[in-house]
Amino acid sequence: MEEQKMDAKTSLKGRSFLTLKDFTPEEIGYFLDLAAKLKADKKKGITGNSLKGKNIALLFEKPSTRTRCSFTIGCVDEGAHPEYLGKDDIQLGHKESVEDTARVLGRMFDGIEFRGFLHENVEKLAKYSGVPVWNGLTDDYHPTQILADFLTLREQFGEIKGLNFVFAGDGRNNMSNSLMIGCSKMGLNFTCLAPKSLWPNEELVKQCEEYAKESGAKIRFTEDVKEAVEGADCIYTDVWASMGEEDKAAERIALLRPYQVNKEMLEMTGKDTTVVMHCLPAVKGHEITEDVFEHYADVIFDEAENRMHTIKAVMVATLGEYSMKSKILKELKNADDYISGQQLCERLGVSRTAVWKHIKALRAEGYEIDSVTNKGYKLMMEPDLLTKEEVASCLHTKWLGKDLHCYETMDSTNLEIRRLAEAGAGHGTVAITEEQTMGKGRRGRSWLAEAGAGIAMSFLLKPQIEAQNSSMLTLVTALAVNEAICETTGIRAKIKWPNDIIVNGKKICGILTEMSLQMDEINYIVVGLGINVNIDHFPEDLSDKATSLQIEGGRKIKRAPLAAKVLECFEKYYDMFLKTEDLSMLQDEYNKLLVHTDQKIKVVRGSKEEIFLSRGINHRGELLVEDEDGKVSEVSSGEVSVRGILGYV
Numbered sequence: 001m002e003e004q005k006m007d008a009k010t011s012l013k014g015r016s017f018l019t020l021k022d023f024t025p026e027e028i029g030y031f032l033d034l035a036a037k038l039k040a041d042k043k044k045g046i047t048g049n050s051l052k053g054k055n056i057a058l059l060f061e062k063p064s065t066r067t068r069c070s071f072t073i074g075c076v077d078e079g080a081h082p083e084y085l086g087k088d089d090i091q092l093g094h095k096e097s098v099e100d101t102a103r104v105l106g107r108m109f110d111g112i113e114f115r116g117f118l119h120e121n122v123e124k125l126a127k128y129s130g131v132p133v134w135n136g137l138t139d140d141y142h143p144t145q146i147l148a149d150f151l152t153l154r155e156q157f158g159e160i161k162g163l164n165f166v167f168a169g170d171g172r173n174n175m176s177n178s179l180m181i182g183c184s185k186m187g188l189n190f191t192c193l194a195p196k197s198l199w200p201n202e203e204l205v206k207q208c209e210e211y212a213k214e215s216g217a218k219i220r221f222t223e224d225v226k227e228a229v230e231g232a233d234c235i236y237t238d239v240w241a242s243m244g245e246e247d248k249a250a251e252r253i254a255l256l257r258p259y260q261v262n263k264e265m266l267e268m269t270g271k272d273t274t275v276v277m278h279c280l281p282a283v284k285g286h287e288i289t290e291d292v293f294e295h296y297a298d299v300i301f302d303e304a305e306n307r308m309h310t311i312k313a314v315m316v317a318t319l320g321e322y323s324m325k326s327k328i329l330k331e332l333k334n335a336d337d338y339i340s341g342q343q344l345c346e347r348l349g350v351s352r353t354a355v356w357k358h359i360k361a362l363r364a365e366g367y368e369i370d371s372v373t374n375k376g377y378k379l380m381m382e383p384d385l386l387t388k389e390e391v392a393s394c395l396h397t398k399w400l401g402k403d404l405h406c407y408e409t410m411d412s413t414n415l416e417i418r419r420l421a422e423a424g425a426g427h428g429t430v431a432i433t434e435e436q437t438m439g440k441g442r443r444g445r446s447w448l449a450e451a452g453a454g455i456a457m458s459f460l461l462k463p464q465i466e467a468q469n470s471s472m473l474t475l476v477t478a479l480a481v482n483e484a485i486c487e488t489t490g491i492r493a494k495i496k497w498p499n500d501i502i503v504n505g506k507k508i509c510g511i512l513t514e515m516s517l518q519m520d521e522i523n524y525i526v527v528g529l530g531i532n533v534n535i536d537h538f539p540e541d542l543s544d545k546a547t548s549l550q551i552e553g554g555r556k557i558k559r560a561p562l563a564a565k566v567l568e569c570f571e572k573y574y575d576m577f578l579k580t581e582d583l584s585m586l587q588d589e590y591n592k593l594l595v596h597t598d599q600k601i602k603v604v605r606g607s608k609e610e611i612f613l614s615r616g617i618n619h620r621g622e623l624l625v626e627d628e629d630g631k632v633s634e635v636s637s638g639e640v641s642v643r644g645i646l647g648y649v
Helices: 002-012 025-043 066-077 098-108 119-129 143-157 174-186 202-215 225-229 246-259 263-267 290-295 297-318 321-334 341-348 352-364 388-394 413-422 467-489 549-553 559-580 587-593
Strands: 055-060 081-086 111-115 133-137 164-168 189-193 219-222 234-237 275-278 368-372 376-381 404-407 430-433 454-461 494-496 500-503 506-518 521-532 600-605 608-617 623-626 632-635 641-644
Touching: 002 025, 025 143, 025 174, 025 297, 055 066, 055 098, 066 081, 066 111, 066 133, 066 297, 098 111, 098 119, 098 352, 111 119, 119 133, 133 143, 133 297, 143 174, 143 275, 143 297, 164 174, 164 225, 174 189, 174 202, 174 219, 189 225, 202 219, 225 263, 263 290, 275 290, 275 297, 290 297, 321 341, 321 352, 321 376, 321 388, 341 352, 341 376, 352 368, 388 404, 388 559, 404 413, 413 430, 413 454, 413 506, 413 521, 454 559, 467 494, 467 500, 467 506, 467 521, 467 549, 467 559, 467 587, 494 587, 521 559, 587 608
Parallel strands: 055 081, 055 111, 111 133, 164 189, 164 234, 189 219, 234 275, 404 430
Antiparallel strands: 368 376, 430 454, 454 521, 494 500, 500 506, 506 521, 600 608, 600 641, 608 623, 623 632
């Protein structure tokens, strides 16, 4: 299931959110999981920066309380700027076509929310803007509300699959449509309780019946109240006359009066665990009695609050301009020849405008992309950059690096990951910089990264392990870096215990792990590393101790594939480590790579130096050393420094 969730997460980037018909059950589940996390974080006072620097257009043809507030707060909580545009602020579909408005807004904003009448308008915005568009309500669908409803049901029942869900009211409206879609996708048994004249259209019903076959849900329609609500886990209702249909209010009241949610209806359920829900605003005395509303007010207002958390989740999950750029770059890299704009549109689910926009941005960053009429695009040359797009286009991980932060310059990637962790960043967050000015290695030694020459990278871990086992992660990282260097460059490196990477007796990479503790429990761990990649010479005082991949390989090395491979290898070895919380599964491999196995070494404790034979590591990552009497003892990495007899190695 975890792999499905990760796949869902990846597939949501850059997509519009118009109707739940467009999403798989796994993707809908991911929205709900993310919303639950964001809600929990907000309760702790934690907000994020997932939308930092983004500008969001909020288009409202219809008035709103919950939708407007939810999008606004969601933007602010995640660092974006929301711009409200009411029906009197723009010329949408009047003096200016929807298509042209979309193209204008798409060049100014990173995402667009629309709440209005015609569903075709939100579809046009998505087609022509080139940015993610989110449906805040149309006459046909209200998908963000359904996410809030399902999150509320999760909170009430734990698991939503298999629940008996009844909608009582106008079965043709946007709420009934969207609830039927959501229930049939997610495996809830859906009953529409309404007069036959107000049942949903047959085409949509047939679609939902197909979804239900996959999920195991049942769909039914009835005018019989007792038949509908018997055994119901949730009874849901909505206003009897939707916005724009006020002239039909009297007709609807007369038609729907028998379907009012009241005490008598609830008694027919035969359950005392049934909940009542309402998407609000409510006309008490019509679709629901005041006593029933107040009895279930906590559930109903949880539902209203959850609009904010689920809408925030939709924006965070889908607003992925940079991720979409990465996907386009990956497609160009994998293509043997030219790939057409239409192929890119179909594979990635975006418009031609969006493809063009991202191609243009890639060219501005230094990518040479040829374009030929009737043939498409071809990547001719790629710069050696550590941009988000470049690294992500090389990345093949399940969780590590999915939240990726790339910088031109910064003080220290370890410090940045600490800052991100304190701001609520999640497990697997990665920071990479082109230039590092205040990096530190083991024992406080300086580790700087010259712009364009090395890799300075750190990542955040939140493992459920004993604090005493965390030191082994430096050895896990060393294995990962070693393998990544070999696979991407062909250069065979060794490891100097505990975590220095050595080529021809000189250091090529350093690793530093830092930990945040609270009452002996791990808050988070920061793993930082610096690799000398395209450095062609070192100062005299370092030339006998340090080297680079360029010096050893005789050629420049592309850094992004190497950085991505390090993350991929670490993820593999980390998962192995977690199975035992020690190095028992990695010990043999590590010892094969240890540069000083069965050699004499100096073990330095403060001012004291002792000579031992190195005998490799044990399952806890401690170095086994043998004295002249043949006695073997363990050395912990935090206590000592290990050096060669004649030099660094």
